[in-house]
Amino acid sequence: MAEKKPWNWKRTWPLHLMLAPAVALVLIFSYLPMGGLVMAFQHYKPWLGFGGSPWAGLEHFELLFEREDSLQVILNTLIISISKLTAGLLAPFLFALLLNEVRHMTYKRIVQTLVYLPHFLSWVILGGILLDILSPGGILNRTVSAMLGIEPIFFLGDGDWFRVTVVVTDVWKEFGFGTIVFLAALAGVNPSLYEAAEIDGAGRWKQTLYVTIPAILPIAVLLATLSLGNILNAGFDQIFNLYNPLVYDKGDIIDTYVYRVGLLSGDFSFGTAVGLFKSFIGLLLIAISYRLAYKYANYRIF
16 A cells, blocks of 8 residues: 655645635635524614523424414425426426527537527516516517407516416526537437337337436436435526515415515524524435435445
8 A cells, every 4th residue: 555645735735826716715604604604593772782682492493383374484485496496407407408408519619509599688687678578568478468458467466377387488598508418418329229229129208218218317316316406496587577465375485575574674593594494404405316326326526
């Protein structure tokens, strides 16, 4: 067994110097603010500070499971998040299969570029666009009313329609970029498998069903498993830019609820407790998802 060489600071100090700014940013903006988590266990008063605010113990966490609005928010988050994860996985999977059948390379590249573009637009920009398009007097409602003669739909003012709108617009924005993963997996499929299937008499449909899909299915399983860690992240940027008081009962999620209760209403302790609860559950889900990814997809991070 080779003897381990001592750490040579004279040789590696430039590398550590390059890492110093990144480490400083993580410490300042990620780890240092964790000291504020003590507010979840206090009746925090800004003028008293962390040291002078009275202790509350687990009172805010008990209140989290007693308040009807907080329980509804957790339910909303799960419904929206699971819907997004499911649709957000199926859409790029199916689109990659369809795009893989296109043989005209110029057309294929144009389509790829067009569907990637929405990913690079922020929800602030898209939110303003969607508010105009989906309003009762917007272009979508005017077109549908003219063609079908139905009453305008209040997409962003009706709770049930709001959930559908959130899921559909999120998939529209992200499915093109998510397709990259599946196209990369398709590029790695051995062409001899298609040749063998063609010799056996398989058409394009049979080749897709018995060669293409089984080849990329492990990637789909891996992505679905790793997505479990984000089950409580339903998309703050999107919801915040689209929702309004009319849809709080169906569209409010944990992140927007923490923002409203903790910052706008000034209930810092309860807002911190809700955020800490979400982070703790998210940590458990991430650990479980990586364990499942290792077991079923042979995925390891170290």
